[in-house]
Amino acid sequence: MSDDDHTSPSTLLDVAREAGVSPSTVSRILNGTAKVSDDKRQAVMAAIARTKFAPNLMAQGLKKGRSQTIGIVVQDISSPYFDETLRGVDDGLKGTGYASVIVSGHWNAEEEADRIRLLLARKVDGIILLSGRMSDETVLQFSGQRPIVSTGRSLNTRSALGFKLDNEYGAWMAVRHLIELGHRRIAFVSGPANNIDAEERAAGYRRALFEAGIELDPKLMVEGNFHENSGLLAVSHLFDTGQQFTAVFAANDQSAYGVRLCLYRKGIRVPDDVSLVGFDDLPGSSYTTPPLTTIRQPLYDMGLVATNALLRLIHGEPVQAQVPPLELVVRETTRRR
Amino acid sequence: MSDDDHTSPSTLLDVAREAGVSPSTVSRILNGTAKVSDDKRQAVMAAIARTKFAPNLMAQGLKKGRSQTIGIVVQDISSPYFDETLRGVDDGLKGTGYASVIVSGHWNAEEEADRIRLLLARKVDGIILLSGRMSDETVLQFSGQRPIVSTGRSLNTRSALGFKLDNEYGAWMAVRHLIELGHRRIAFVSGPANNIDAEERAAGYRRALFEAGIELDPKLMVEGNFHENSGLLAVSHLFDTGQQFTAVFAANDQSAYGVRLCLYRKGIRVPDDVSLVGFDDLPGSSYTTPPLTTIRQPLYDMGLVATNALLRLIHGEPVQAQVPPLELVVRETTRRR
DNA sequence: CTGTTAGCGCATTCAC
């Protein structure tokens, strides 16, 4: 009954002995490296089953210089933004024999580089870098060791690929939507300074206003950090300083959630009194109260595309990444003024 | 300028040559395995820096039979529930030299077992199993190969540890809270059938009702699947069948979000008309509108504790896992009737 | 204290 298999796992050599053939033959069968007579193949297969053999990936890796593992650098495990992308990566890896080790850079350039060095020491076959603060030069440098594909960058060498979405355009769409609805006093909760995505979204906000002939009021722009709480604080600040506005555009969904809560606390109705638009379309955004109007970012596809691209890079094949564009998703937090 | 370091990464042997010592000496310095004279140590350190040496973890692993990697089995990457736990794992691993490879069982016992076999082939040094549908026997069996710690189970052998929270008690607290607020017609959106956690929470619901002398009305219990949409559907069904209720207890936060949306759609105010309680206290639950009253599950701590325990198991040290108990977090979706 | 030797488990020459 009790199956005390405390025997060390069987090796390829065990299988060879068990089947009465040489180790090389077993290896050949496993890898389809050469023709092997049918009877021997049968014997080996049987031996494999009998010994419950499973190849030791570390030995394989040492020998071949590949680990069948790719490294993923996120900035924050347990952020819905990255997790949705990871789902795409996961699906992209499905059935490829590759596994992934995920590390977090915590939005810190040095930590990112450190983590990448760690991944490299583990001999990952390639790296997917999601956002981050590292310079493109550094990425390129690392790509000399292993292929890298990164989101949020424009890169295209033989061992590095980057693709980015048009944040400025996305933000423009969001604000444009508000303007078309008749809003003119539109507040903006930005992302953190020094963040390229955040800057581009701010630029889109400004352009949309400018094109509509609406003068930009700096007092309506307040800096956030992409987290919920910063959205709450931002709008709170707006009220404290007595600003008037009929709509707010938050630089990402998470800060929009914070904005929403602050509005609720103040007894201001959404969208009746104030309209709200976010950016990202996180999975949760279709279940906020009311469901959030936002700019949809194809997070899942980004993960999937990045993975497929990396796999091709690893195999030395040419790549050309293509992801769906940003789009405005009108739900229920915006209304005509 | 361009740093075409296309040279293959340096090995321990390179370092040894460069420093004019034997490979073993280098190894000894790296691992602190034995005393080494200061001058040699200096020379080696310098050589390491000069050659940018980093040990090949695959070789190390092959030699030592350890991979400095642990495997994590989640059921759904990109579910806030698991992600919060993963954050705890991540922090627990910080500075230990261990990395983790995360795989997903997708709530399917066979897939789980498959994934674990995969991890084992990769020679992970231990496994953390988060929830899942596998039988305890299977877990025990795998633990013969590598130590395992699992959440949601009661296990305690030399190579397997499991700890679980008292779901029944948690649910009881939730419903008890509602009852104390004067509610008597309390609907319940359950979790999926065959899920142990779900069953226990249902039991807690029943017990609280029973203890309060409230007769259980089966028509008020509708089955969900822990996802947002099922909460929405469930309440929708309640309305369609003309049920009367003043409160609903959802078996987890995600389904509570769905419940909330359905209520919003019907123009029913929360908590003025209907009170709502969830279960989990996901990070997002403090930012719903209004913030959700729920049963707090120490997800982060579970990840942290599991990791620390696994590390001890790996090193053959005795373990004894201790996590904070469930607690009721009263926010703004419940009110006296 | 330190160098030499011998594998870890596998894939891959090279002969036959």
Added chain:
DNA sequence: GTGAATGCGCTAACAG
């Protein structure tokens, strides 16, 4: 077709 031999990079006896 198939076996024997070799080495991937590193650590752990074993001698000195």
